[in-house]
Amino acid sequence: MDTREDLVPGDTGSWRHYGATTLPKALAAALDAFAERGYDGTSIREVASRAGLSVPGLYHHYPSKQALLVSLTTTVMRELLERSRQALAEAGPTPSEQFDAVVESLLRFHMFRRNQAFVASTEMRSMEPASRAAFVALRDEQQRMLDRIVEEGVAAGEFSTRYPEDASRAVTTMCVAVASWYHPDGPLSPDEIVTRYLAIARCTVGAR
Amino acid sequence: MDTREDLVPGDTGSWRHYGATTLPKALAAALDAFAERGYDGTSIREVASRAGLSVPGLYHHYPSKQALLVSLTTTVMRELLERSRQALAEAGPTPSEQFDAVVESLLRFHMFRRNQAFVASTEMRSMEPASRAAFVALRDEQQRMLDRIVEEGVAAGEFSTRYPEDASRAVTTMCVAVASWYHPDGPLSPDEIVTRYLAIARCTVGAR
Numbered sequence: 077m078d079t080r081e082d083l084v085p086g087d088t089g090s091w092r093h094y095g096a097t098t099l100p101k102a103l104a105a106a107l108d109a110f111a112e113r114g115y116d117g118t119s120i121r122e123v124a125s126r127a128g129l130s131v132p133g134l135y136h137h138y139p140s141k142q143a144l145l146v147s148l149t150t151t152v153m154r155e156l157l158e159r160s161r162q163a164l165a166e167a168g169p170t171p172s173e174q175f176d177a178v179v180e181s182l183l184r185f186h187m188f189r190r191n192q193a194f195v196a197s198t199e200m201r202s203m204e205p206a207s208r209a210a211f212v213a214l215r216d217e218q219q220r221m222l223d224r225i226v227e228e229g230v231a232a233g234e235f236s237t238r239y240p241e242d243a244s245r246a247v248t249t250m251c252v253a254v255a256s257w258y259h260p261d262g263p264l265s266p267d268e269i270v271t272r273y274l275a276i277a278r279c280t281v282g283a284r
Numbered sequence: 285m286d287t288r289e290d291l292v293p294g295d296t297g298s299w300r301h302y303g304a305t306t307l308p309k310a311l312a313a314a315l316d317a318f319a320e321r322g323y324d325g326t327s328i329r330e331v332a333s334r335a336g337l338s339v340p341g342l343y344h345h346y347p348s349k350q351a352l353l354v355s356l357t358t359t360v361m362r363e364l365l366e367r368s369r370q371a372l373a374e375a376g377p378t379p380s381e382q383f384d385a386v387v388e389s390l391l392r393f394h395m396f397r398r399n400q401a402f403v404a405s406t407e408m409r410s411m412e413p414a415s416r417a418a419f420v421a422l423r424d425e426q427q428r429m430l431d432r433i434v435e436e437g438v439a440a441g442e443f444s445t446r447y448p449e450d451a452s453r454a455v456t457t458m459c460v461a462v463a464s465w466y467h468p469d470g471p472l473s474p475d476e477i478v479t480r481y482l483a484i485a486r487c488t489v490g491a492r
Contacts, residue, residue: 242481250458276488
């Protein structure tokens, strides 16, 4: 099952559904290797071996290890953005409803795509300047989506925080951090985590 | 200036003061190398060179690259714990006052020791199991310090969160994340960041 099957534009709620894997096998292999050994600790040979490809076969699609990292991390960020946009499009008109939708999208993504999120955040230092700038631009777009909602919530009197931009960043941070401890076999189900973190995130922005 | 000069037991407020560096030169060199290139991307030779030591000279104090990582990360966590304990010891008796003190300590640490905090969190995967367990135990001790305060705040009616443990973890997370963007030349001073994040953290636990 790939992203296109999970996430169908216009198919209500499909942003909540995650299949087992969404990546081409070379990127899936790079993801596993980077998550286990880090970018610097991973060789192209190891990625090829994990993907069941020859080294020349891998190079045919990805001319360098850097190309694998860039393709992997931008694919990850684009999926998050696409899901969050769909969640927002389906939400009700109030900032409170929109806040809940985008926060839930962030939470589910960081549970079901936790390895991707971990590699993207820890290997930013390994990206060349242009790639890093492109990645940061996507990440900033996701952050601004929530920033706008929090600002509108404050303007509408639905949120009382005195620091909308900082509170919005703090909420993103707490959702992103779920990737560092969530485990499918853990004591809390994804739905229970969404319930708890939505309650906490609403408090953080001073939802009335 | 080293930690002992900055942080004087019984010297009120010394937990707020940070000198330029607190690490022996071998650990300071390992920190810089791990932060720039990652643990797997760093050689012992590079650490020795940055520290102005011979490789045998470095090995005399640290028998392996793993020993450098373990010594560095436990030194970091012990400093955070020591500062947080002092902040707590100096705080007033109410959970609200204690919460403010420990959150402020977490915030200042993650501004002034941001590289240390980054390496400790991203290189957990590079720690051997026993070292990792020892590091996690220290980190959990820091988390439990805040958990207890939040629980006592809820019991005393000072905090209204329905999920004290999750809210406590969310607050730690937002303080830790300051390390990823804070810069001494940035637009906000450490005191201004403390003011904003304390307000947001209080909202997160539902301070009344």
